[in-house]
Amino acid sequence: MPGRACDAAHGHAVMTRLTRRELLVACVGSAVSTAWASDDRDPASPRILTASDVHVSDYPTVAAIRWMGETIERESGGKLAIRVYPSGALGRENDTIDLARFGALDITRVNFAALDEAFPATRAMALPYVIDSTEHLRRAVDGAPGARIRRSFERRGLIGLALYDSGARCFYNRVRPAHDPRELAGLKIRVPPSDIFVRLLRAFGANPTPLSYGEVFSALQTRLIDGAENNWTTFYTSRQFEVARFWGQSRHSYSPEALLMSKRRFDALSSNERQLILEGAAQSVPYMRSLWDQQEDASRAAVEQAGVRVNEVDLDAFKKAAAPIVRAYLQDPELDALYRDVRAVA
Numbered sequence: 618m619p620g621r622a623c624d625a626a627h628g629h630a631v632m633t634r635l636t637r638r639e640l641l642v643a644c645v646g647s648a649v650s651t652a653w654a655s656d657d658r659d660p661a662s663p664r665i666l667t668a669s670d671v672h673v674s675d676y677p678t679v680a681a682i683r684w685m686g687e688t689i690e691r692e693s694g695g696k697l698a699i700r701v702y703p704s705g706a707l708g709r710e711n712d713t714i715d716l717a718r719f720g721a722l723d724i725t726r727v728n729f730a731a732l733d734e735a736f737p738a739t740r741a742m743a744l745p746y747v748i749d750s751t752e753h754l755r756r757a758v759d760g761a762p763g764a765r766i767r768r769s770f771e772r773r774g775l776i777g778l779a780l781y782d783s784g785a786r787c788f789y790n791r792v793r794p795a796h797d798p799r800e801l802a803g804l805k806i807r808v809p810p811s812d813i814f815v816r817l818l819r820a821f822g823a824n825p826t827p828l829s830y831g832e833v834f835s836a837l838q839t840r841l842i843d844g845a846e847n848n849w850t851t852f853y854t855s856r857q858f859e860v861a862r863f864w865g866q867s868r869h870s871y872s873p874e875a876l877l878m879s880k881r882r883f884d885a886l887s888s889n890e891r892q893l894i895l896e897g898a899a900q901s902v903p904y905m906r907s908l909w910d911q912q913e914d915a916s917r918a919a920v921e922q923a924g925v926r927v928n929e930v931d932l933d934a935f936k937k938a939a940a941p942i943v944r945a946y947l948q949d950p951e952l953d954a955l956y957r958d959v960r961a962v963a
C-alpha cells in the first residue's frame with residue numbers, strides 16, 4: 618500500500634469525514650497505479666498472485682486456496698503461484714472485495730453474506746431456509762444456479778472462481794439456551810454486515826449488531842454482544858465457543874463461500890495462465906469439500922467436549938418467523954426465478 622498516498626487520503630478523510638469505503642478507494646486507486654506501473658517483472662520470474670481470507674491458516678477455505686496455488690505452480694512449471702494471507706491480514710471481507718474489484722488484490726475468499734448487497738443474485742443462496750442441507754447446497758452451486766451467480770460477479774469487476782461449502786449457520790449465545798426465536802428476543806446478536814441477517818434477527822425480536830468477523834470474539838468476551846451465529850467450524854476455530862456456551866440447531870442459513878478474482882488482474886493474464894487458474898479453482902472444490910466434512914465433524918466434537926450445550930430447536934417456529942423476510946426479497950422477479958431454481962434441486 619503506498620504509504621504517502623494513503624496518509625494524504627487519511628488526513629483528508631479526517632477533515633471531510635470521508636466514509637471508510639471512500640478512503641479505501643482513494644488508497645486503492647493509488648495502489649493500483651503503483652502496482653500496474655511496476656509490473657515490469659522479469660518474464661522468467663514467477664508471477665505470484667496474492668489471496669486473502671479471514672480464517673486461520675488451517676481452515677478448509679485457506680487450505681483449499683493453498684492447494685490450488687500448489688497445483689497451479691506445478692502445472693505452470695513454477696511460473697504462476699498463489700500466496701495466501703490468512704486471518705484477515707489483508708483486511709475485512711468487504712474491504713478485500715473492493716480491493717479486488719479495483720485491481721489492488723488478486724484473489725479474495727469471502728462469504729455470500731458479504732456480497733448480497735452488491736451482488737443481489739447471491740441472496741438466492743443466503744436467504745433463510747432456502748437451503749436444506751450441505752448436499753442440497755452442493756447440488757445448487759454445482760448446477761445452473763451456481764453458474765448464474767458466478768456470472769453475476771463479472772458485471773462488477775470480479776470473476777467467480779469457485780463456490781465452497783460453509784455448513785449450516787446456527788445461533789449461539791452466552792446467556793441461555795434458545796429453542797424458539799422468542800428466546801433470542803432482547804439479546805444482542807452479532808450478524809455479518811448484510812441486510813438479510815439484520816432483518817432476520819429483527820424479526821426474532823433480537824438486537825442485530827453488524828460487526829466484521831475479526832471483531833466477534835472480543836465483542837463476546839467484553840459483553841458488547843450476547844451471541845452470534847455461524848457454522849461449527851468457524852465457532853470452533855475462532856474460539857467463540859469458549860465464551861458462548863449455548864448452541865441451538867437453527868440451521869437458518871447455508872450461505873456459501875465465494876472464491877473471487879479481480880477481473881482486472883484476470884484479464885491481464887495470458888490465456889494459458891487464465892486456464893490454469895480456472896482449472897485449479899475447479900479442482901479445489903472437491904478437495905475443500907473433503908476437508909470441510911472432516912473439519913465440521915471434528916469441530917462439533919471438540920466444542921461439545923469442551924462443554925458447550927447443544928439443543929435442537931423448534932424449526933417450524935424459526936421458519937415461520939423468517940418467512941416474511943424471504944417473501945419481501947422475492948418481490949424481485951429475477952431473484953424469485955433464481956430462488957425457485959435453487960429450491961428445485963432441494
Ligand code: GTR
Nearest residue numbers: 727728783809830847848851
Ligand atoms: C464464516 C465465513 C467467513 C465470514 C464469517 C462471518 O462462516 O466463512 O467468511 O463471513 O462467517 O460471519 O463474518
